[in-house]
Amino acid sequence: KNEVEQSPQNLTAQEGEFITINCSYSVGISALHWLQQHPGGGIVSLFMLSSGKKKHGRLIATINIQEKHSSLHITASHPRDSAVYICAVRSKDTDKLIFGTGTRLQVFP
């Protein structure tokens, strides 16, 4: 079993829809990151959080430390949101980032 699991693996949406991507982890962490990766492009950090909730524009990230679960929400989705979204946790034991396999999102007009 992977230490960081994301769901769904693939997601298609119509423009304007509300999107949720989930991340569950099994290790003790000091922080959780949500990252965005466009095809052929590098990775952009969206959020780093260790508790509660953060909001940036149409993006919202939440984390529940007790349940070892985080969600990334996109409100009013747009085709330019199409990308792979990756959840990564910083392990308290090793201090390394452990990445999920990503959720591929496609938003159609």
Place this chain on the structure above:
Amino acid sequence: GAGVSQSPRYKVAKRGQDVALRCDPISGHVSLFWYQQALGQGPEFLTYFQNEAQLDKSGLPSDRFFAERPEGSVSTLKIQRTQQEDSAVYLCASSLGREYYEQYFGPGTRLTVT
């Protein structure tokens, strides 16, 4: 301002060739990380530098992989005698420090070994 840059963006190597991948981190960033991302997978940790010191190389898959950061800024990841299983995107990231700081990623180098 300038972000993390990597070169080359794409590299095709014949099996058995040596390759060198370069990373220019954000100026002033103390920490530098290398990751390997196989197709359809998330990145996996290779090695970590704090300034010029390589503090963790536990993720390097074999002794054919070697990384250096001699002056604490630019880093080079070298792969000797490349094998097909080395084909992947190699990502570099830098941050102000290791803990509690965001990592800024470069665009990656896509290595294809034929």
